[in-house]
Amino acid sequence: MIRTKIGGIVKISRRKAVKMIAVSSALFCSGGGGVLAGKPEVSDQINNIISGSQAREVDVFLDVPEIAENGNQVKVAFEIESPMSESDFVQQVYIMADGNPAPNVAKFNFTPYSGQCFASTRMRLSKTQDVYLVAKFNDGTHSITQSTIKVTIGGCGG
């Protein structure tokens, strides 16, 4: 039931357990899930991507607006600190949004020819939600970051 970022089951303290039950019941009351992708699907996806790999401490900068007035065009840019050499480079960067009908937004595949690790694009967001970035390095390690975006007008065409 309770998963860590690397997909294992952990022991948690009583205080944490109370907090998690409170959060999950709040989600249940607000009708989380349903047609929309929801948080469990995104965490499952993330667990799939990072299963069996170690987390790496690295500077990941996810540049998204705090408030998006129009959910049809939301800029998403990122920059990850990496030498991008043959032996040490960022292989894949996944962008996911947990409130969209489908959680996946894009997958960027870098190579050592890139020189640096940054990219940007524009995405659609149906409502206020969290956006996740999962970076996978060539040595199998990973790094995750997340940001909440408030969306005034959703961009999924109703």
Place this chain on the structure above:
Amino acid sequence: MSKIKPRAKIPKEAELDEVIEIKTLIRHPMHSGRVKDVDGKTIPRLIINKFNAMFNGKVVFTVNLEPSISSNPYISFPFKVKEEGTFELSWEEDGGNQYKLTKSLKVV
């Protein structure tokens, strides 16, 4: 309907070992398969699902796009200049259509 037209902004010249930013845009409606037209019929999914950047025949950067990407998808990415050559950028649409663009780069 507007024609599907790829565009890219690449510096014409660059220094050796310089990291340049390449900006690309393709005019495309990116129908997600969820939007309804005026008659209430769902417009079928039709998106650009893959973007490839090749330099002198080597793959340097690719993106897998999903329906959550906005219409007229814009992508910018880095490239480290090691030699002169040509970029071949290609966009793949659902159903197998491809849109291509080539640009050359000089080293000064």
